[in-house]
Amino acid sequence: MGIVEEAHNVRILGSGDQTIVLAHGFGTDQSVWKHLVPHLVDDHRVILFDNMGAGPTNPDYFDFDRYSSLEGYAYDLLAILEELRVTSCILVGHSVSAIVGMLASINRPDLFTKVICVSASPRYLNDVDYFGGFEQEELEQLFEAMRSNYKAWVSGFAPLAVGGDMDSVAVQEFSRTLFNIRPDIALSVAQTIFQSDMREMLGLVSVPCHILQSSKDLAVPVVVSEYLHKHLGSDSIVEVMSSDGHLPQLSCPDIVIPVLLRHIRFNILD
Structure with a gap:
């Protein structure tokens, strides 16, 4: 195993001609894809990894300067693909990792046949003629x-983000992965994500993008998916799912997994 693979806890499952890379969002780790993976491994080569700063990664490897912008994560993604000698893949990116995938695809469009975006947003802050939600x-x-009492913040944030109460399995799972992150790292990552504005890069994206969005999402209003569709420089398609919450692949797998599988197999350009 290479240095990059080890640092990001890379796992390669299944086999097939098509490689699918699953990239998780803030507060989670690769386990967020547990409902999707079993449906892919029979026919695809599946690559899972943890973003630097996620609970299972070594916190000593987290460079606060490198990850003060989303470009640091894009370079990590490209480094993983290079070390694994991936020449073509479908990227399924959740939340911030969908935007990271777009950034990576601008640098190396040859590596991505398409980017499937789940709960993605280029900007969370409201602006003139733009509604980001915050x-x-x-x-x-x-x-x-987060700064004053991380444990209490997790207990309040997890059910709001997932769209359920503390008794739900999905909320407990999200709470677990949030608690696994060192609080100062979680705060830094949250600040980087929520203060980012990636709208200007959308027009540079040239690979097809599939935009999947919950009908109710605390972090990403539905209008953001239409904004992405309108401003991406590539062919794109939007599907608003009847799911609830920012982590629909975890909270509503019965709804979301069939949609993801359909978009993995469906090409906009066909």
């Missing part, structure tokens, strides 16, 4: 809550 004051309150 005001700056709300984000400052979120950051302060």
